[in-house]
Amino acid sequence: MKRRKFFLACFLMITLSLGITSFAQDGNPRNGGQGMHGHHSPIEFILRDLNLTTEQKDKVRAIFTAERSTIKTILDNNFANHQKLHDLIKSGGFNIAQARVIAESLANNQILLIVEKQRGESQIYAILNADQQAKFDQTQTKFVEHNPMPPNEDRLIEMLSNKLALTPEQQTQLSNILTRQKEGITPLLEKLGQFHQQLAALTAKGRFDQTQITNLAGQYVNVMADLTVAHTTAHFNIYSLLTTEQREDFLRFPPLGGTGSPFLGRPEGGRPPR
Secondary structure, three states, X not given: OHHHHHHHHHHOOOXXXXXXXXXXXXXXXXXXXXXXXOOOOHHHHHHHHOOOOHHHHHHHHHHHHHHHHXXXXXXXXXXXXXXXXXXXXXXXXXXXXXXXXXXXXXXXXXXXXXXXXXXXXXXXXXXXOHHHHHHHHHHHHHHHOOOOOOOOHHXXXXXXXXXXXXXXXXXXXXXXXXXXXXXXHHHHHHHHHHHHHHHHHHOHHHOOOHHHHHHHHHOOHHHHHHHHHHHHHHHHHHHHOOOHHHHHHHHOOOOOOOOOOOOOOOOOOOOOOO
């Protein structure tokens, strides 16, 4: 059962600005359907609020099942790349060129996930009735109005200070690192917001053209990679100012900075199940 829920959840994953929803046996999300920035993604909205019939739920499950192998392969590759970034940060000899190679691999995987997410969303859209489709269209329009935002610097400082027992000097250094990071990623997040809007227009009303989606996402692969490099660089700089004990706690801390941030530790529950 846990493995089944894992793969159903993974299908709903788009690594740019959407979160992960667990699709239970009754077809309802378990975590409230919250995306990374507190907004509901269109696909989460479908499963939560569109009152699917039993037949529709069965068809949704069949769509998820068909995508399990593809999604698992992509996520396994992502896990391996995240571990490489984790090791690069721990090495103490941070190499931005190496980080870039890993980031580009992650960005290409993001494109694959986007394609699979849109493929499934198109298939699900086709099983909705006219009223459900209209409600979904309205929600999708509202969703793309929310561009990814830079992390809340004060909140991150507070969280890390409490978690790691930072000294005042370390807090000042952390603030400087996060300020530089925010300045660097803000224009990248604005470009990512443009991508969301273009993708929404391309896939409106359940349309799906894999070539068009791949070409569009490919135009933003450098933006996705730049975000990962920026976050990895910031994480290395933070890691460098910490004590040995603090470093261990930091590497177990959840991903920082939202969109594009590399995963620094193992996901809850460890490696994705096989």
